[in-house]
Amino acid sequence: MKKVICKVEYDTEVSELVAKKVFGAFGDADGYEESLYKTASGKFFLYTNGGAESPYKKEDIKRMSADKANEWLNVNA
Numbered sequence: 835m836k837k838v839i840c841k842v843e844y845d846t847e848v849s850e851l852v853a854k855k856v857f858g859a860f861g862d863a864d865g866y867e868e869s870l871y872k873t874a875s876g877k878f879f880l881y882t883n884g885g886a887e888s889p890y891k892k893e894d895i896k897r898m899s900a901d902k903a904n905e906w907l908n909v910n911a
Contacts, residue, residue: 835881835893835895836895837894837895839879839895839897840897842877842897844871844873844877844879844895844897845873846869846871846881846895848873848874849871849872849873849874849879850871850872850873851869851870851871852870852871852872852878852903852907853869853870853907854867854868854869854870855867855868855869857888858885858888861885862885863885863886863887863888864884864885864887864888865884865885865888866882866883866884866885866888866889866890867882867883867884868880868881868882868890868906869881869882870898870903870906870907872903876900877897878897878898878899878900878902878903879895879896879897879898880895880896880898880903880906881893881894881895882894882895882896
């Protein structure tokens with residue numbers, strides 16, 4: 835997935851996957867996944883996707899600061 839935020843392109847195809855967290859089983863309406871990526875220039879972003887009853891009803895990309903990315907890595911580790 836690609837998304838441009840504040841004139842910066844975030845792309846899951848060319849960025850490094852740092853970590854992935856899956857909540858629920860595949861096909862669960864309330865299940866979802868969060869994947870942390872790092873771009874070649876060192877920017878972090880979170881790719882999210884989930885079922886119809888999850889917090890992420892459609893796939894999306896959200897940029898993250900390095901501090902927030904580190905915090906995300908340490909939550910539910």
